[in-house]
Amino acid sequence: MKKWFTPSLRRYLTLSHTLTVLTLALGMGAVAMGVVWSRARTLQEGILSQAESLAAEKVLEHIRRLEAARDGLAMELAFRPSFSGSTEDLLFLHRVLSYTDIDRLEVFNSRRLLAQAYNLETGGAAELATPWFPQNPQVAALLLAGRPVTWLHKPQRGMASLKSAVKVREATEEESIFLVATLAVTPSWLAGALPSTTVGFLRVGGSILGSWPPLLTEEQPFTLVKGLNTSRVVARLNDDSSLEVVVASGKGAMASLLWPMIRGGILITLASLVLAFLLGETLARRILAPLHDLLEGTAAMARGHLSVRLPIRRKDELGALAREFNRMADELRTTYLGVIATLAEVVEAKSAYTREHIERVERLTMATANILEKRGWTKWSSHQKFILSVAAILHDVGKISIGNDILNKAGPLTTGERSEILSHPEVGAKIVERMGKLDRAAEIIRACHEHYDGSGYPRGLKGQEIPLEARIILAVDAFDAMTQVRPYSKARPWEEAVAELRAQAGKQFDPVVVEALIEAASRELRGEGAATTSSGFYQVLTESDEKAPTAS
Amino acid sequence: MRPLSALVRLFYRSPEELSRLPLLFLLSLSVSCQVPTADVKLTVVTALPPSVAITLYRQISPLAQKLAKVNVEIIPLPEFTLKETIMATAAVGAWPWDLAIVPSSWLRVLARQQVILEVPGHHVQQMEEATALPALLGMQVDGRTMAYPIAADVVALIFNASLVPKEPSCLAELGHLSLPPGTMPLALNLTEYSLALPLLASAVGATTTLEESKLSEALAALRQQLSPALGHGETWKLCLEPQAEAVFAQLFAEQRLAAFVGSPKVLGVLAASKVPFRVVPVPPPCPNCPAPRPWASFLTAVVNVACPYPDLAQRVGLELAIHQENLAMNLAMRTLPVLAGDESAKLLGDFPELFGFYRALAAAQLTPGLKEELEYEKRWAKELGEILLSLPTTNSRTSNALRKR
Numbered sequence: 001m002k003k004w005f006t007p008s009l010r011r012y013l014t015l016s017h018t019l020t021v022l023t024l025a026l027g028m029g030a031v032a033m034g035v036v037w038s039r040a041r042t043l044q045e046g047i048l049s050q051a052e053s054l055a056a057e058k059v060l061e062h063i064r065r066l067e068a069a070r071d072g073l074a075m076e077l078a079f080r081p082s083f084s085g086s087t088e089d090l091l092f093l094h095r096v097l098s099y100t101d102i103d104r105l106e107v108f109n110s111r112r113l114l115a116q117a118y119n120l121e122t123g124g125a126a127e128l129a130t131p132w133f134p135q136n137p138q139v140a141a142l143l144l145a146g147r148p149v150t151w152l153h154k155p156q157r158g159m160a161s162l163k164s165a166v167k168v169r170e171a172t173e174e175e176s177i178f179l180v181a182t183l184a185v186t187p188s189w190l191a192g193a194l195p196s197t198t199v200g201f202l203r204v205g206g207s208i209l210g211s212w213p214p215l216l217t218e219e220q221p222f223t224l225v226k227g228l229n230t231s232r233v234v235a236r237l238n239d240d241s242s243l244e245v246v247v248a249s250g251k252g253a254m255a256s257l258l259w260p261m262i263r264g265g266i267l268i269t270l271a272s273l274v275l276a277f278l279l280g281e282t283l284a285r286r287i288l289a290p291l292h293d294l295l296e297g298t299a300a301m302a303r304g305h306l307s308v309r310l311p312i313r314r315k316d317e318l319g320a321l322a323r324e325f326n327r328m329a330d331e332l333r334t335t336y337l338g339v340i341a342t343l344a345e346v347v348e349a350k351s352a353y354t355r356e357h358i359e360r361v362e363r364l365t366m367a368t369a370n371i372l373e374k375r376g377w378t379k380w381s382s383h384q385k386f387i388l389s390v391a392a393i394l395h396d397v398g399k400i401s402i403g404n405d406i407l408n409k410a411g412p413l414t415t416g417e418r419s420e421i422l423s424h425p426e427v428g429a430k431i432v433e434r435m436g437k438l439d440r441a442a443e444i445i446r447a448c449h450e451h452y453d454g455s456g457y458p459r460g461l462k463g464q465e466i467p468l469e470a471r472i473i474l475a476v477d478a479f480d481a482m483t484q485v486r487p488y489s490k491a492r493p494w495e496e497a498v499a500e501l502r503a504q505a506g507k508q509f510d511p512v513v514v515e516a517l518i519e520a521a522s523r524e525l526r527g528e529g530a531a532t533t534s535s536g537f538y539q540v541l542t543e544s545d546e547k548a549p550t551a552s
Numbered sequence: 553m554r555p556l557s558a559l560v561r562l563f564y565r566s567p568e569e570l571s572r573l574p575l576l577f578l579l580s581l582s583v584s585c586q587v588p589t590a591d592v593k594l595t596v597v598t599a600l601p602p603s604v605a606i607t608l609y610r611q612i613s614p615l616a617q618k619l620a621k622v623n624v625e626i627i628p629l630p631e632f633t634l635k636e637t638i639m640a641t642a643a644v645g646a647w648p649w650d651l652a653i654v655p656s657s658w659l660r661v662l663a664r665q666q667v668i669l670e671v672p673g674h675h676v677q678q679m680e681e682a683t684a685l686p687a688l689l690g691m692q693v694d695g696r697t698m699a700y701p702i703a704a705d706v707v708a709l710i711f712n713a714s715l716v717p718k719e720p721s722c723l724a725e726l727g728h729l730s731l732p733p734g735t736m737p738l739a740l741n742l743t744e745y746s747l748a749l750p751l752l753a754s755a756v757g758a759t760t761t762l763e764e765s766k767l768s769e770a771l772a773a774l775r776q777q778l779s780p781a782l783g784h785g786e787t788w789k790l791c792l793e794p795q796a797e798a799v800f801a802q803l804f805a806e807q808r809l810a811a812f813v814g815s816p817k818v819l820g821v822l823a824a825s826k827v828p829f830r831v832v833p834v835p836p837p838c839p840n841c842p843a844p845r846p847w848a849s850f851l852t853a854v855v856n857v858a859c860p861y862p863d864l865a866q867r868v869g870l871e872l873a874i875h876q877e878n879l880a881m882n883l884a885m886r887t888l889p890v891l892a893g894d895e896s897a898k899l900l901g902d903f904p905e906l907f908g909f910y911r912a913l914a915a916a917q918l919t920p921g922l923k924e925e926l927e928y929e930k931r932w933a934k935e936l937g938e939i940l941l942s943l944p945t946t947n948s949r950t951s952n953a954l955r956k957r
Contacts, residue, residue, distance in 0.1 A: 087786075087790065087799070087803065087808075090799055090802065090803075091789075091790065091793055091799055094793070094795045094796075094798055094799050095793070095795060097795070098794070098795045101630075116802075117798065117799075117802075118798065119798065120797060120798045120801060120817045120818060120820075120821065120886075121601045121604075121817060121885075121886065122601050122602070122603060124798075124801075124820050124821045124824075125820075126824060159603075184602075184603070186602040186603060186606070187606070188602035188603075188605050188606055188626075188628055189602070191605070191626060191627060191628055192627060196593055196623050196625060210606075213609055213613065213624075213625075213626070214606045214609050214610055214613075
């Protein structure tokens with residue numbers, strides 16, 4: 001996790017890409033939300049309209065029931081020969097009241113209340129009592145004219161009620177009987193007509209009679225339901241008032257409609273962010289891969305890996321940069337190898353046969369290393385191979401310090417001469433060390449004459465203490481010495497040399513290296529892989545005057 | 553899955569980086585899956601009058617919001633529809649209601665048809681501490697508590713304190729009062745078998761139930777015992793009127809009636825009338841009769857077995873039974889709160905007339921189940937018909953009273 005937050009060009013590119021996509025997503029989301037909001041509003045308006053129709057129908061149903069009850073009760077009353085307000089009349093009124101679901105019945109003559117009956121639970125409230133005669137002149141006139149009338153009675157305090165009256169009988173003024181049926185107006189009439197996200201109101205002349213569901217606070221009703229609302233006049237009453245149904249979106253209505261869409265939007269945005277992140281990472285990785293290679297190549301070169309070459313992935317500026325790097329690396333390597341070549345030539349100059357020897361040793365060393373790698377004994381990097389090749393070429397560079405007479409002497413060596421010969425690995429190692437970045441090659445050269453059983457020189461190392469490269473070079477050098485004419489010995493037959501190698505396996509030579517060498521030599525003898533086993537450095541070095549290596 | 557993983561691998565080859573993907577997706581999902589509970593709804597069905605339904609909403613809605621942030625929908629239905637609907641629940645297996653407010657007499661049928669949930673033990677314990685014991689007993693069916701009590705309803709004798717000087721020891725005693733002309737001494741609704749049957753039992757010396765074989769004998773005894781107070785004709789007719797309680801209240805408010813047997817529903821009308829009145833348990837019909845034990849009924853909250861949020865519904869039921877909401881509900885319904893303790897005592901201080909009803913409740917017996925109720929109703933209707941047919945057409949004293957405006 002910490003690694004991810006480490007500043008890097010790739011992180012910046014990824015972040016930049018992700019942020020761009022986020023900005024785009026948010027922008028598009030804002031536009032989409034605008035569209036969705038508009039659609040949701042239309043949908044909500046549709047819901048409100050439907051709820052309003054249902055609510056209006058429910059309210060109308062109550063008015064119709066009130067008027068139907070009024071007419072039915074009036075007919076009942078009309079059949080009574082007289083109505084004095086006696087207990088029998090009272091009982092009659094209660095009986096007929098029980099047939100209906102209205103709250104209160106009142107019987108008046110032209111002047112006063114004769115009798116009343118009311119539902120104990122709903123009709124007993126004083127504010128439901130009818131003030132006689134109706135204060136509204138229009139209602140009074142219609143009533144006197146024998147027309148059935150319905151009006152709204154809204155006292156100063158308490159519940160409003162719908163009243164519906166009719167003249168039952170007319171004889172003298174005293175004998176005229178009027179029946180008034182009363183139904184308390186309650187917002188619960190709207191129950192069942194409204195979806196849960198809406199609030200319904202009953203309104204008369206701008207004043208709210210109540211809401212369903214009932215509001216739980218004393219706040220003004222519409223402050224709770226700002227936004228969408230719709231209203232419909234359900235009935236125009238005889239007192240010129242209009243009973244309206246108002247249906248409004250509840251506080252969470254739009255939110256509940258929009259939430260699934262918002263949730264979808266969030267999911268899509270997050271999914272696109274994840275995708276953007278993945279794409280950003282991939283693109284950044286691809287864009288920056290050459291830079292990464294360049295960084296690694298430069299670091300490798302700083303560590304002395306002169307054979308570094310960058311892959312040319314693209315044809316753009318970064319591709320050109322990689323090409324230029326390769327060219328620079330080639331130049332450096334050529335210069336470096338030039339120094340090595342010079343040294344090799346100095347060694348060559350000291351004895352005529354040595355040039356071919358160096359060439360063969362380098363080729364067979366690399367072939368043996370490859371066989372070991374194939375058999376799984378070791379794994380060589382290109383740099384290690386380069387170092388091995390340099391060591392193979394310069395393994396005898398220390399012989400510079402040995403006089404030509406000793407070096408080319410055909411007879412046995414004196415103790416002093418021998419001592420001079422034994423010191424040449426150390427001398428060679430020191431020479432190579434001074435060239436810089438070739439410490440490993442120097443180490444190999446220093447151990448090139450160490451024997452597997454510890455009987456070698458200069459330090460008497462044994463077994464695994466001797467670098468593998470040195471063990472290879474020792475065996476290859478010995479094999480080449482046995483199979484070639486030397487000032488002090490004749491060339492021995494191939495089979496005899498092989499037998500000698502095997503005889504010395506575990507003593508002078510590493511047995512594993514011996515077997516790999518024999519295979520490599522056999523292949524060379526059969527002409528297999530001769531062109532590929534050598535690193536080619538030595539040929540390059542020796543032919544550098546005619547054909548310099550190129551970056552491409 | 554394979555194409556997806558192939559796609560992912562196309563972009564990402566490092567397993568370390570791949571491991572971030574599930575994290576990001578989990579993060580996305582957790583952010584987007586925080587669903588509000590606005591569409592969760594607690595549906596309450598009731599046969600209560602609209603004004604009470606509004607009070608019920610005002611009590612339950614904040615409760616439900618407080619407990620689980622759910623909306624409440626109250627569906628007021630006519631009693632018959634409610635009964636039919638809830639009974640049909642068992643046959644259908646489901647009905648879109650969560651909580652129903654029903655009379656206690658329905659509990660036996662609902663419990664046996666497995667329509668309602670049993671009240672959890674810890675709720676019963678809480679109710680034992682907070683509600684009146686008779687109320688809790690009324691919630692039991694076969695030893696199991698099946699409902700939350702909300703209100704109690706019982707009849708009591710209400711008398712005009714200025715006309716009746718002391719608490720009558722028996723109903724017959726009211727017939728011997730010296731009353732102003734046109735004032736009836738007593739009225740009681742004999743069509744209510746919850747009152748009539750206990751009175752009949754008392755008339756023949758039984759304390760609780762009346763053997764069916766003794767019904768005719770008891771009726772004759774009761775008629776004789778009540779004749780001083782009810783006379784022989786018009787008042788009897790009044791007492792045999794099904795919707796009589798409202799008439800009684802009106803006559804009482806106009807001081808045309810000295811005493812009547814009524815429920816707490818009349819208290820509003822009486823309080824508005826300014827007539828001084830007292831409430832006492834219904835006395836026996838005669839001096840030697842045992843005290844009658846009218847049937848007390850309860851209004852209860854029951855929870856549907858198919859309710860998707862039984863815990864919430866039961867919690868709401870409990871709150872209605874044991875908290876202050878109970879008082880508000882009962883004031884709106886004009887019934888007796890079942891809540892015991894300080895709040896109840898305070899209520900009695902504000903409305904001392906309720907005390908008489910509580911006394912009546914203590915002396916009452918539980919209403920039998922719906923099935924038994926229906927059987928009594930059928931039998932009693934027959935007996936009442938016979939009484940009506942046997943009544944004389946006139947009676948000097950009560951006729952005069954009835955004719956007075």
